[in-house]
Amino acid sequence: MKLADGYSALLLGVVLVVTAGACNSSPREEPPSGQQPPCFPPAYSVSPTIAKPGAAVTVAAPAADCNPQYGSNAQVQVSVTDHSGVEVISARAPMTEAGEFTFTFTVPEESAVGEAIVTAMPHHIDWCDDTGKNNRATGIPQLELVSCATPMETFTITR
Template sequence: MAFRLKDRDRRPAIFASVGALVLAASISGCSSTTGGEPPCLPPAYSLTPTEAKPGLSVTVAAPDADCNPRYGKNARIQVSVTDATGVEVVNTTSAMNDAGGFTYTFVVPAGTAVGEAAVTAMPYNIDWCDDTGRNNRVARARDVPFVRVSCAVPVKPLTITH
């Protein structure tokens, strides 16, 4: 007789695994395989508040990076929120500055499932943690050395209540 967990029963394990990957990447600082400037990752973002109910506002924000990510004057941040049942309830882009700083506020949609939601915020349409062999952040810049890095997708928990 096979034992099968429901998707809902796996959610804490999935969040723990993602959290462990993010922690491991932050501890290692992401590894560099070539010379040049150190890896320039997006700045860490925060959520305020970290607990909300449908209809309330949540702000996702990040300061400027301590390095030069060169996102450009038309840079965008992609923010997504996936509720406790796995439904993506927010998926949008907002303005981000050249150094990666941004502030985006959204209203928790009605019908968002109670429990722990996952919030991600990543530079939009940019291979922000490039491990493909080309540096999308400095396209057309031939005199800038490429630094190869590898990272996990950043995820912040947002507790949804009634």
């Protein structure tokens, strides 16, 4: 019993030390003067959530609460991959400088029944700003996507 009590005390001590380290109260580093903090694209939605081939589906996002600086000619790249893994839609649509867009497509007749995946990302822009730098400023000759998860929404294709 003493070994178990000692083990519990040791485990509690480790948890307290780890937890205390995770509760860092130091202020978040501010960007250098003149630069804006990172600004992620707004979340988008897919409606309706169930559709048959030939039906219209809308993918839309509101304007971001920050300034992503997409530019006046910004576009969103929308792709739809059906349940079998085939990309059935790949298109671009206009997007505002703040990331707002609405794109409506018709579910292709050849789409596989089941859950389809919709991705919508700013076209030719480093949309995943987890570097702490605003990579959306104009005049950058070449941008690369940084490592992060691709945003995805789903809807179900039925017959």
